[in-house]
Each structure stands twice: as structure tokens, then as C-alpha cells.
Amino acid sequence: MNSPWGLPAHHAAGDVLRPSAAGTLDDERRRGARVPLSAWVEQSWRAGVVLRRAMNLGEGGVCFLASLPEPAGTELELGIPIPDGRAPVRARGVVVGHADDDHRAVSIRFTRISPRDRGRVAAYVRALAA
Secondary structure, three states: OEOOOOOEOOOOOOOEOEOOOOOOOOOOEOOOOEEEOOOEEEEEEOOEEEEEEEEEEEOOEEEEEOOOOOOOOOEEEEEEOOOOOOOOEEEEEEEEEEOOOOOOEEEEEEEEEOHHHHHHHHHHHHHHHO
16 A cells, blocks of 8 residues: 555554664664655765655654665765755664565664754654644
């Protein structure tokens, strides 16, 4: 089943994240609501800058699609556009696992985000989750 935005709706609060085969992180559960996000996330890391298609966003992280996903534990710099008419949210995050069987859906937990940007993400998520 797809969301109204055409994105897979199987990523809900409480989904189990599957760490990659190369990962060393234990399974963990998402905390808080996730809402669909149809946007291109800018990902910066040691190999350069690429755009990734977002699937969903929560107060604690984001999930996006990647044809060559990074292994669990990889740290990333992110630029996440949310539809509030302002500049993209800037955050640092870590790959915590892959949320689908073919490992293309990369689950990121925010490790550093400004209070202002955290508030913007929270407001967006709460508005859509209500």
C-alpha cells in the first residue's frame, strides 16, 4: 500500500530496523512518529555530495532510498528540505540500518541538529501525524 504521496506506507512508528550485513549495530526500534516526505535529501560524506529520495521523516531521523547504500555506522551530513518555505534543515546523522529487504532504504538517526532545525522538523512531523 502506498501513501497519498506515492511512497511506501510500510515504514511506520515501531518498525524494526535491520542493520546491514556489514553493520555492527543491534536492531532498534524507532521512537516517535514518521511521516511521508517526498523530497530530495542532500547527502554529503567522504565520497562527495549526492541527492537521495526521501521516504519518510521523524523527529529523530530520516529514511531515504539509495542505489548503493552506506553500511551501518557511516556518518553523513544532510540537507533536508521540508515544505515550510525555508532553507533545508541541516543535520548530521548516522546510518543505523536498512528498512527493507534489499537494503536500499537507508535509515538515518540524527546525531547533531540545531535546536531551530529540530523544532522545524518536530512541527512538520506533528502537523502531519495529527
